[in-house]
Amino acid sequence: MNEAIVVIPTYNEIENIEPLIRRIFSLPRYLHVLIVDDGSPDGTAVKVRELKQEFPERLHLKERHGKLGLGTAYIHGFQYALRNGYEYIFEMDADFSHNPEDLVRLYDACAVEGYDMAIGSRYVTGVNVVNWPMSRVLMSYFASVYVRTITSMPINDATAGFKCYHRRVLETIDLNHIRFIGYAFQIEMKFTAWKYGFKIKEVPIIFTDRTKGESKMSRGIFKEAIFGVMSMKLNSFFRKYNRPLETRKQES
Numbered sequence: 001m002n003e004a005i006v007v008i009p010t011y012n013e014i015e016n017i018e019p020l021i022r023r024i025f026s027l028p029r030y031l032h033v034l035i036v037d038d039g040s041p042d043g044t045a046v047k048v049r050e051l052k053q054e055f056p057e058r059l060h061l062k063e064r065h066g067k068l069g070l071g072t073a074y075i076h077g078f079q080y081a082l083r084n085g086y087e088y089i090f091e092m093d094a095d096f097s098h099n100p101e102d103l104v105r106l107y108d109a110c111a112v113e114g115y116d117m118a119i120g121s122r123y124v125t126g127v128n129v130v131n132w133p134m135s136r137v138l139m140s141y142f143a144s145v146y147v148r149t150i151t152s153m154p155i156n157d158a159t160a161g162f163k164c165y166h167r168r169v170l171e172t173i174d175l176n177h178i179r180f181i182g183y184a185f186q187i188e189m190k191f192t193a194w195k196y197g198f199k200i201k202e203v204p205i206i207f208t209d210r211t212k213g214e215s216k217m218s219r220g221i222f223k224e225a226i227f228g229v230m231s232m233k234l235n236s237f238f239r240k241y242n243r244p245l246e247t248r249k250q251e252s
């Protein structure tokens, strides 16, 4: 079985992508990387294609045509990872807001401590966000408070996009059932994993805003998150979250 792969969705990340890939490949864990690029006009995928010549075994690229959203990029990446037998599957932003060294801490939470899912969390010990404008910090923090209030999910950073999953989580969740495509996708994945009863650890991280390129946050993404949480909660009353027996046995 392949060990671990970091799925990174990209849209216009030409300035970040090469240094990020090199940093990940210099870590003391043998990680593969899959870039899912949505036809970035700045040529991000062209840069990744060049780097593939240097790292033919470890670097993978999926090019899609048009900006189809962060959620569908991750679903594509998860399906690729499951098909190709990876045991640990990461989510990560391309812009260095997630420190690559923290991949090791997330990996160890799953591979050594045995958690099903590890979340790089900004809000375990206060607010650990550097360089975001106050308005964005407040929006993100209170989005998490809102999610906790509506869903009762005991997770401090509901919109975090830095995670490690053991493959059994992604095998159990019906990925074709995941509806959201913006940052609400992050909430929906955590909520679904939690409803299935998977063991989740929040690993404290420091999130540092990007210095290169731009955020893709938009009003539509914000609205999807606000209204999506309520519809997700309502739908959950009509769904059954029975984990396949084999995955429950592995834990006992």
Ligand SMILES: Nc1nc2c(ncn2[C@@H]2O[C@H](COP(=O)(O)OP(=O)(O)O[C@H]3O[C@H](CO)[C@@H](O)[C@H](O)[C@@H]3O)[C@@H](O)[C@H]2O)c(=O)[nH]1
Pocket (backbone or CB within 6 Å): 008, 009, 010, 011, 012, 013, 036, 037, 038, 067, 068, 069, 070, 073, 092, 093, 094, 095, 097, 140, 159, 160, 161, 162, 183, 186, 214, 215, 216, 217
């Ligand atoms: N393929 C693809 N990638 C995308 C798209 N939209 C964004 N991305 C990529 O997704 C990552 C995150 O996007 P950003 O636009 O940098 O996110 P942010 O505003 O910094 O948002 C952060 O906070 C959110 C809310 O807390 C988090 O949900 C998010 O993961 C991230 O940590 C980046 O690698 C970006 O290139 C898309 O439509 N398609």
